[in-house]
Amino acid sequence: AQTVTQSQPEMSVQEAETVTLSCTYDTSENNYYLFWYKQPPSRQMILVIRQEAYKQQNATENRFSVNFQKAAKSFSLKISDSQLGDTAMYFCAFMRGRSNTGKLIFGQGTTLQVKP
Amino acid sequence: GAVVSQHPSRVICKSGTSVKIECRSLDFQATTMFWYRQFPKQSLMLMATSNEGSKATYEQGVEKDKFLINHASLTLSTLTVTSAHPEDSSFYICSAVQGAGETQYFGPGTRLLVL
DSSP states (O other): OEEEEOOOOOEETTTTEEEEEEOOOOOOOEEEEEEEEEETTTOEEEEEEEEETTOOOEEEETTTEEEEEETEEEEEEEEHHHHHGGOOOEEEEEEEEETSSSOOEEEEEEEEEEEO | OOOEEOOSEEHHHHHHTOEEEEEEEEESOOOOEEEEEEOOOSSSEEEEEEEEEOOOEEEEOTTOOOEEEEETTTEEEEEOSSSSOOOGOHHHHEEEEETOOSEEEOOOOOEEEEE
């Protein structure tokens, strides 16, 4: 069975600085997808970034980028130039290749506080 | 695009009553929708997978007779909590997958409080 582990329950960063959130996963699959979702205080889940396992290039979305290490089964999220609006709970998630049910397996979450 | 709505956003009900929560994909068709439950400061727990035109698939430990799911159309799935009890109080979130895509788009959630 697949598992996703986020080992940092809480983190904080000063506004404008850079922070990295860790995520590791365990799977025997070769075809899968990885995601980072953000859940701000409103509790609306927002997709931050996604990565296809078959792509070697790390995904980037503006200030958000990932460091995808397939062999190490690691998928960390880097937030550059942190903003107050980045304060949220961040979830790493895994999904097997599309031939199955499309279920997401979530990590435990990391609460990020951006300080002014 | 890819907007998912939920209604109601919050509901308070008496113990023993049933509550229906709607999940709609507003600008796309969703053959698959998912229902999650989330306790404060915890991760999302998948309850069931809802497929249009067929019976929902429930995760282990989730009572299908208590949490009734109906995926009546390509844009609507409903979750009915039957004979609700205080322990059913939680935050319920739905998500929808657009077509054959891989990304789940989430609704804003429904806060249920059972007195």
